[in-house]
Amino acid sequence: MFGFIKDKLSKIYTSFTSKLAGIFNKATLDADSLKELESLLISADMGVKSTKHIINKLNTDFQAGKISKGEDLKNALEDLLIEQLHGKNLDTKDYNVFILVGINGSGKTTFASKLANLYAGKRILFVAGDTFRAAAVEQLNEWAKRLNVDIEVGKENQDPASVIFAGCERFKRENYDILIIDTAGRLQTKVNLMKELEKVKKVIVKQLPESKICTLLTVDSMLGQNSLEQAKLFNESTNLDGIVLTKMDGTGKAGIAFAIVQELNIPIAFICYGEEVEKIKKFDAKEYVQQLLSE
Ligand SMILES: Nc1nc2c(ncn2[C@@H]2O[C@H](COP(=O)(O)OP(=O)(O)OP(=O)(O)O)[C@@H](O)[C@H]2O)c(=O)[nH]1
Numbered sequence: 001m002f003g004f005i006k007d008k009l010s011k012i013y014t015s016f017t018s019k020l021a022g023i024f025n026k027a028t029l030d031a032d033s034l035k036e037l038e039s040l041l042i043s044a045d046m047g048v049k050s051t052k053h054i055i056n057k058l059n060t061d062f063q064a065g066k067i068s069k070g071e072d073l074k075n076a077l078e079d080l081l082i083e084q085l086h087g088k089n090l091d092t093k094d095y096n097v098f099i100l101v102g103i104n105g106s107g108k109t110t111f112a113s114k115l116a117n118l119y120a121g122k123r124i125l126f127v128a129g130d131t132f133r134a135a136a137v138e139q140l141n142e143w144a145k146r147l148n149v150d151i152e153v154g155k156e157n158q159d160p161a162s163v164i165f166a167g168c169e170r171f172k173r174e175n176y177d178i179l180i181i182d183t184a185g186r187l188q189t190k191v192n193l194m195k196e197l198e199k200v201k202k203v204i205v206k207q208l209p210e211s212k213i214c215t216l217l218t219v220d221s222m223l224g225q226n227s228l229e230q231a232k233l234f235n236e237s238t239n240l241d242g243i244v245l246t247k248m249d250g251t252g253k254a255g256i257a258f259a260i261v262q263e264l265n266i267p268i269a270f271i272c273y274g275e276e277v278e279k280i281k282k283f284d285a286k287e288y289v290q291q292l293l294s295e
């Protein structure tokens, strides 16, 4: 699939890309080729809406004779996919405060470390907003030590909003460059937990009126279409600025990026493809599509 994770190509993607190549290599296309492409896109979790939109456009071009060989199809598909992502890349350089939200195990804390590593050289403060699990605090603490980053930690079971409040105060008082707030994992369907997150966001916005706040949702790309519902509900309670697609090194369904951007109009900010701190890439729509379509 992607050049930067080729060493970990999943079986699904080996078959996805080779089937795509099978269509692109055809000297003449027929209506079945488009049907085949349609089911391939659905299987990559692109979502029915995005897929229909693309296939309809390709069909129109096919009927009009603008697409006749596989290579034409590849080029037209590439343009359409890039267009679907709106060429919209979130530039995290515009922000100095990051709030990481997402369901349990989606990769928030790991991403916190990757983000801090990207800002190496800056004065960074972590806030351990997951006060429910001692292990969660310990995990972030471990990263703080390794990356030489300061960390604000509360007491066990302390109201997360109050730890985060203290973190915001310290960020201002001690003039840090970057604030990274890790939060507890929660299911988007748990209303009380989502309300708590809403409160946390309000506290941050109120405490840091001068800061540029970026709320990022980590999405486990292996969950496919479920992620769409997650993103929708997290967006309702926290007003997301961007999505971080994690675990793209697994059987990640690359199509989900299109479904999220198309249906929710939230840009993808980063993709993560491994547990190690350097396994992260700033999202680039054009590069993403080109790598997805290349063998
Ligand atoms: N393969 C792979 N594993 C990842 C990636 N990102 C995170 N992980 C692993 O996924 C697991 C969960 O990651 P965490 O960062 O702890 O997730 P979290 O969202 O903070 O989890 P909670 O705090 O429990 O909600 C850990 O074992 C990570 O090492 C990734 O991009 N690829």
Ligand SMILES: [Mg+2]
Binding pocket: 108, 109, 110, 130, 136, 182, 183, 185
């Ligand atoms: Mg965590």
